[in-house]
Amino acid sequence: MGPDMSDYRTEPPREVIEPHEAQLLFEETQFLFEDSQPFVEEKNEIFSLETLQRCIITGVLEVKNGKILQLQAPGTDKCTSCLVSGIWEQLEYRVNDIVNIQARLSKESDITKLALEILSSPQSKMCLYSSGLTNSAAEEKVLQFVPKVEKFMRKFVHVDFSIAQWNHKTLAASKGCWEGTISAVKDIEETVMEPKLGLHGKIDVTVEVTKCEGNEDVKNLAAKKLRNIIIGQLETRPIRGGLQIFHTVMPLIAGLNDDQLKAIYNVLFSSDYTVVHGKPGTGKTMFIVVLVQVLVVLNRSVLITSHTHAAVDKILLELQKRNINFLRVGKKSRISENIDSDSISATIEESALTPDDMNRLFKEELVVGSTCLGTRQFLFKDKVFDYCVLDEASQISQLEAIRPLMLCKKFVLVGDTKQLPPLVVSNRAKSLGMSESILERLSKQSGDAVSELNCQYRMNHTIMSLANRFVYDGKLVCGALNECHTFQAPNWSVLEQNAGSSPWLLKVLSTNLEDAVVVVDTGDVSHVDVKVGCIPELRGRLLKTVNLAEAALVYFVVSSLRVVGVKAEEVGVIAPYQHQVGLLKRVFAAKSEYHRSVSVNTIDQYQGQEKSVVVISCTRSSSLNKTVDSNQSSILDDVKRLTVAITRSKHKLIIIGNVQLLTDNFAEMNKLFSVIEENNKLSISNFDWSYMIRKTVKYLENCGC
Ligand SMILES: Nc1ncnc2c1ncn2[C@@H]1O[C@H](COP(=O)(O)OP(=O)(O)OP(=O)(O)O)[C@@H](O)[C@H]1O
Numbered sequence: 001m002g003p004d005m006s007d008y009r010t011e012p013p014r015e016v017i018e019p020h021e022a023q024l025l026f027e028e029t030q031f032l033f034e035d036s037q038p039f040v041e042e043k044n045e046i047f048s049l050e051t052l053q054r055c056i057i058t059g060v061l062e063v064k065n066g067k068i069l070q071l072q073a074p075g076t077d078k079c080t081s082c083l084v085s086g087i088w089e090q091l092e093y094r095v096n097d098i099v100n101i102q103a104r105l106s107k108e109s110d111i112t113k114l115a116l117e118i119l120s121s122p123q124s125k126m127c128l129y130s131s132g133l134t135n136s137a138a139e140e141k142v143l144q145f146v147p148k149v150e151k152f153m154r155k156f157v158h159v160d161f162s163i164a165q166w167n168h169k170t171l172a173a174s175k176g177c178w179e180g181t182i183s184a185v186k187d188i189e190e191t192v193m194e195p196k197l198g199l200h201g202k203i204d205v206t207v208e209v210t211k212c213e214g215n216e217d218v219k220n221l222a223a224k225k226l227r228n229i230i231i232g233q234l235e236t237r238p239i240r241g242g243l244q245i246f247h248t249v250m251p252l253i254a255g256l257n258d259d260q261l262k263a264i265y266n267v268l269f270s271s272d273y274t275v276v277h278g279k280p281g282t283g284k285t286m287f288i289v290v291l292v293q294v295l296v297v298l299n300r301s302v303l304i305t306s307h308t309h310a311a312v313d314k315i316l317l318e319l320q321k322r323n324i325n326f327l328r329v330g331k332k333s334r335i336s337e338n339i340d341s342d343s344i345s346a347t348i349e350e351s352a353l354t355p356d357d358m359n360r361l362f363k364e365e366l367v368v369g370s371t372c373l374g375t376r377q378f379l380f381k382d383k384v385f386d387y388c389v390l391d392e393a394s395q396i397s398q399l400e401a402i403r404p405l406m407l408c409k410k411f412v413l414v415g416d417t418k419q420l421p422p423l424v425v426s427n428r429a430k431s432l433g434m435s436e437s438i439l440e441r442l443s444k445q446s447g448d449a450v451s452e453l454n455c456q457y458r459m460n461h462t463i464m465s466l467a468n469r470f471v472y473d474g475k476l477v478c479g480a481l482n483e484c485h486t487f488q489a490p491n492w493s494v495l496e497q498n499a500g501s502s503p504w505l506l507k508v509l510s511t512n513l514e515d516a517v518v519v520v521d522t523g524d525v526s527h528v529d530v531k532v533g534c535i536p537e538l539r540g541r542l543l544k545t546v547n548l549a550e551a552a553l554v555y556f557v558v559s560s561l562r563v564v565g566v567k568a569e570e571v572g573v574i575a576p577y578q579h580q581v582g583l584l585k586r587v588f589a590a591k592s593e594y595h596r597s598v599s600v601n602t603i604d605q606y607q608g609q610e611k612s613v614v615v616i617s618c619t620r621s622s623s624l625n626k627t628v629d630s631n632q633s634s635i636l637d638d639v640k641r642l643t644v645a646i647t648r649s650k651h652k653l654i655i656i657g658n659v660q661l662l663t664d665n666f667a668e669m670n671k672l673f674s675v676i677e678e679n680n681k682l683s684i685s686n687f688d689w690s691y692m693i694r695k696t697v698k699y700l701e702n703c704g705c
Pocket residue numbers: 255256257260278279280281282283284285286287456457458479607608609610
């Protein structure tokens with residue numbers, strides 16, 4: 001059994017290398033074998049320093065499962081094996097010398113001297129004699145490994161951390177992984193039991209390392225490592241070994257599904273970072289909340305961050321419900337009022353605490369929440385977190401992500417590359433790659449590090465199938481309960497009695513599972529719009545991003561939802577353009593408390609939200625003006641935005657628009673309509689537009705529009 005690890009942890013800067021770091025070291029040592037593959041049975045074998053030294057001397061070892069199987073390689077004879085065994089016995093006692101007496105072995109000449117010393121010892125002579133091998137033949141064999149030993153010593157034992165040393169060449173050679181020096185060999189071959197980490201496994205050697213300390217150096221190394229991750233020179237690796245999560249975290253993870261569990265496992269046992277792709281409603285928030293709880297139990301510090309305050313607070317509010325302490329850093333006015341004010345560490349300008357008090361508080365808390373931009377606060381200056389969790393990572397640009405990622409040892413990106421990307425206005429910046437999110441970038445290059453959440457709990461089967469056909473290639477599956485869910489319409493009979501002039505409305509509001517997705521085709525409504533001369537401020541926009549006829553129809557549908565008894569807070573209205581959202585809000589504001597309580601927003605503002613019933617107003621009118629702003633017009637051709645829009649509803653999705661126009665002008669809308677059942681596309685050409693419009697305009701006039 002090896003030494004008590006906790007002893008070493010309390011004596012900075014020396015500490016016993018953690019299992020994953022040991023793994024890193026051993027894997028790195030494989031370069032010593034690059035010229036001698038025939039001697040290595042399994043490419044991915046973990047070689048210990050001990051094994052390494054044996055190989056250096058003998059060059060004839062075969063290794064499997066960390067054990068030396070035979071001291072003989074193809075082409076060598078029994079005599080050589082005999083020599084090797086003898087030499088090995090002596091070497092076993094010298095391994096510590098090799099590492100511990102660093103000064104002696106910094107040069108090739110010193111290493112050559114030691115090897116020759118061993119060869120000329122009485123025991124070696126005996127071996128040489130009994131094997132019939134000449135001195136010069138044995139020397140030749142041994143000395144060919146000397147340059148490799150020297151390389152190893154330079155890289156892992158005699159490391160100079162001065163900044164000047166970290167030029168590009170050294171960095172490329174080291175791949176930015178190794179951030180310490182081996183200062184002593186503590187033990188050879190031991191079983192590791194580390195309940196706090198949930199680790200149980202075997203490592204071949206325990207080495208004491210001196211970590212690279214000092215703020216400047218740590219930050220520089222972190223920056224270089226992050227750079228290498230982003231440019232694809234460093235892939236995260238799973239930590240090997242017989243690992244298991246101990247019973248302390250079992251109650252926390254009990255409610256998770258298999259995908260979520262696997263993702264938690266990947267995070268805990270990855271060497272650098274993990275990417276979690278969570279499709280809509282697949283429990284990304286739930287996953288993050290449980291992950292943070294697990295990390296807290298394991299005494300790991302976590303930075304929770306995202307690009308908006310709302311996204312950060314969504315997670316913190318869930319943690320608050322579970323009595324997890326945290327510190328929320330940011331401007332009070334931007335933080336959710338539901339966050340317990342004791343948890344808020346406002347900006348330095350706003351805080352009543354002294355900087356020292358704030359620093360102390362900040363260092364004590366394991367969990368800290370802030371937006372990505374908020375991490376520029378002075379409080380974060382010297383803080384290094386064990387983990388950073390980036391939520392909604394598909395919306396976070398690489399530039400925005402760098403600051404929080406620099407503050408942590410490992411990170412987790414959570415998001416869905418099929419949903420909204422970072423918002424970049426400049427087309428030139430887009431063409432140069434600015435809109436590629438950190439999630440998208442790392443998803444491309446890190447096969448092992450990617451976990452997928454496919455089991456969703458939001459949409460019923462019909463809406464999920466639409467998302468599958470439109471973008472997810474059938475990968476989304478239903479959690480057991482939501483599959484057949486539909487919305488409640490307790491007053492359905494009232495609608496049945498009054499729908500006489502609009503029979504299509506019965507289908508639009510039908511609670512049948514097969515009618516969960518419907519399209520209401522308005523046809524060309526331009527003739528209706530042109531009559532709206534009484535609202536001058538709308539006139540100029542009619543042909544662009546406002547559609548009064550559609551607003552009137554949305555109003556009519558929402559009013560009908562009210563009639564059948566759907567609660568206002570269960571209804572959501574989405575429009576692609578701000579102007580249409582503004583118009584709808586004004587129409588609703590003028591009507592009733594019910595309408596005012598219905599949430600009306602753009603697609604971007606709806607990401608991360610869900611409603612029982614969602615009505616989408618596609619807005620574009622028949623008089624499409626090709627000269628309109630290309631950014632605005634492209635929203636309806638943006639597969640990611642459309643994906644967000646159609647995956648917000650749990651039970652009913654009602655899409656309102658001019659199908660022919662949208663199909664002709666927007667390829668993605670065309671695709672969307674093509675995957676919706678024909679049976680569920682309803683034409684309302686006989687709709688009494690003039691009545692509805694008159695009514696709507698009256699509301700607008702009443703509210704002073
Ligand atoms: N393992 C689970 N078992 C049962 N329900 C779950 C599970 N995980 C998540 N849920 C439920 O699924 C719903 C969606 O979860 P959550 O909000 O975490 O999803 P999300 O992926 O963050 O959604 P979005 O796509 O909006 O970002 C919630 O009601 C949540 O309680």
